[in-house]
Amino acid sequence: MEFFNFDVGKNRIYNVDWLKTIAILAVLLLHCSSKYLLPDFVFQPNWYCGVFFESLSRFGVPLFIMxxxxxILRKDQPISSVPRRIKRVLIPFIFWLVVYVIAKFAMIYHSFDLIQFGYFLIQAxxxxxxxxxxxxxxxxIIGLYIFSPIITTWLHNAEIYEIEYFLIVWALISFVG
Structure with a gap:
């Protein structure tokens, strides 16, 4: 695997890189296929293809989360790292949310009203x-970042049977709920 070694760090886990690549491709397929799931295409050949590929790629988002x-959870996460992590996500998110709000507002309303725009921005x-x-x-992701110091501390100090118990309870609740 020397060909794929870009010398980006000694602790790099290439299997994780492959999983991220698979997740990226799955999410791209998910987004591409979702345009065929509109009510206009129901029970037409394109709709069936969209349903097939959307179902096939649905695992991409949970894979990204895992x-x-x-x-995140393999290393200690001090609480002091939470604001930095959130800031790295929140600043681009706020920028793009405002851009999307402006575009959507312009498509919905044909005249600009500052109060109506402010209300729409708050709603967004x-x-x-x-x-x-x-x-x-x-x-x-922000929620995961906020809870990561608590979960990491627990995982690093818990006995294996406590982790297994948690996972079993979580799985049961997930299937029932």
């Missing part, structure tokens, strides 16, 4: 999916 969790911060469904992911 890889992120692996990378509370529920960013009104401007782009993909923005839900940012709030989930």
């Amino acid at each position: 890889v992120s969790g692996f990378l 911060f509370l529920d960013p999916t009104i401007v782009s469904i993909e923005f839900w992911f940012v709030y989930m």
